[in-house]
Amino acid sequence: MRKEEIVKKNLDLHAEWMKYAFENPDILDKIPKGAALVILPEDDPELYMENSKIMEEYKKRGLPFVVLKMKTPKLITPKIEVSKA
Secondary structure, eight states, X not given: OOHHHHHHHHHHHHHHHHHHHHHOGGGGGGSOTTOEEXXXXXXXXXXXXXXXXXXXXXXXXXXXXXXXXXXXXXXXXXXXXXXXX
């Protein structure tokens, strides 16, 4: 998987996580201050493995992190209808 694709997919996952956190702010209390987020997409084995490498690096360095497991967001394609008044 190319680095650009990894970054784009992780940005999509992060955006979805931010929407969830905005709607459920109490969840943020469960994340220790200074901890990094590692998102493991349950339905994308390649990205799961790539992000697991980051998690392992945090473990080796003794850095705090939180693992979020979630599904990849599905693109929504809205239908736009313009009314003519």
